[in-house]
Amino acid sequence: MAVTIDAHSDTFTVIVTFTPDPSRREELVEAIRAFVVTVVRHQPGFLSSTVHVSADGTRVINYAQWADREAYEAFGANGAVMDQRGAITNFPHEGQPYEIAFQVTATA
Amino acid sequence: MAVTIDAHSDTFTVIVTFTPDPSRREELVEAIRAFVVTVVRHQPGFLSSTVHVSADGTRVINYAQWADREAYEAFGANGAVMDQRGAITNFPHEGQPYEIAFQVTATA
Numbered sequence: 001m002a003v004t005i006d007a008h009s010d011t012f013t014v015i016v017t018f019t020p021d022p023s024r025r026e027e028l029v030e031a032i033r034a035f036v037v038t039v040v041r042h043q044p045g046f047l048s049s050t051v052h053v054s055a056d057g058t059r060v061i062n063y064a065q066w067a068d069r070e071a072y073e074a075f076g077a078n079g080a081v082m083d084q085r086g087a088i089t090n091f092p093h094e095g096q097p098y099e100i101a102f103q104v105t106a107t108a
Numbered sequence: 109m110a111v112t113i114d115a116h117s118d119t120f121t122v123i124v125t126f127t128p129d130p131s132r133r134e135e136l137v138e139a140i141r142a143f144v145v146t147v148v149r150h151q152p153g154f155l156s157s158t159v160h161v162s163a164d165g166t167r168v169i170n171y172a173q174w175a176d177r178e179a180y181e182a183f184g185a186n187g188a189v190m191d192q193r194g195a196i197t198n199f200p201h202e203g204q205p206y207e208i209a210f211q212v213t214a215t216a
Contacts, residue, residue, distance in 0.1 A: 002117075003211060005158050005171070006110040013160065015169060017125065029209045036212045048213040050113050052121065052206035061123060061206065063113070063171070098160035098169065101137045103111060104144045105156040 003048045003065065007103040011047065012066040016095025022057035024091070029053060029060060031087040039084045045071020062095070072097070111156045111173065115211040119155065120174040124203025130165035132199070137161060137168060139195040147192045153179020170203070180205070 020028045029051060036049045045067035052061045066072040075081060128136045137159060144157045153175035160169045174180040183189060 002112045002114040003213065004110045004112055007158065009110075015160065015162075033210055033212075041212050041214060046214050048211065050115065050211040051209045052123065053209045054123075055205040055207070059204070059206075060209070096167070097163040098167075099163070101159045101161045101168070102141055103156065103158040104141075104149050105111065106149060106154050 003050055003063075005100070005103070007100045010068065012069050012072050013098045013100070014062075014064045014066065014072060014095060015098050016062040016064070016093055018060040018062075018091050018093040019058060020060060020091050025053060025057045025060060027087065028091050031091075032060070032062060035085055035088055039081055040075070043071070043075045043078075043081065046075070069097070111158055111171075113208070113211070115208045118176065120177050120180050121206045121208070122170075122172045122174065122180060122203060123206050124170040124172070124201055126168040126170075126199050126201040127166060128168060128199050133161060133165045133168060135195065136199050139199075140168070140170060143193055143196055147189055148183070151179070151183045151186075151189065154183070177205070 018028055032051055040046055040049060047065040047067060049062055049064045052063065126136055140159055148154055148157060155173040155175060157170055157172045160171065162168070
């Protein structure tokens with residue numbers, strides 16, 4: 001099922017940008033994949049996670065969606081869950097919630 | 109019409125992260141909006157642009173989709189179009205094409 005970015009929905013968006021050494025990019029992607037598939041997707045209110053890799057290999061961006069802020073904050077505050085992030089925490093990253101300011105499509 | 113992130117499509121994704129001074133964030137968003145609405149959306153192969161603002165106001169992310177690499181490169185190489193970016197160029201930013209490594213949803 002594809003993910004929808006709907007500027008008019010109440011979906012809670014979190015974007016995390018990782019800046020790995022390009023030689024360790026694949027290791028990072030696999031660490032995120034393992035955490036999302038085995039842990040995050042089972043958390044209440046999780047909607048989706050789409051992980052993007054930049055053409056030059058220096059950036060990995062996780063575009064994540066949650067049902068609402070409360071669900072995301074409960075996830076972040078769950079120590080037993082956070083402890084399972086594994087190698088992800090070794091990679092420099094910064095992320096936070098985002099709101100959609102506007103959206104323009106070719107057809108509307 | 110909402111935007112779709114489909115890991116299995118050929119859509120060409122470009123993500124640009126701006127790091128404005130938070131006091132000038134709204135000015136930046138409006139500059140991007142003007143350029144996208146009046147110029148970018150009319151370029152061949154443009155599909156969508158969704159502009160996100162971080163909760164702390166220090167990041168503005170443009171998640172853009174193009175039909176294919178050729179369309180995006182023609183856009184970037186069009187001097188008459190680039191000249192219309194206006195104030196956008198005054199804001200620090202970095203962006204490049206991205207590929208989707210994987211996508212996980214709550215239901216699939």
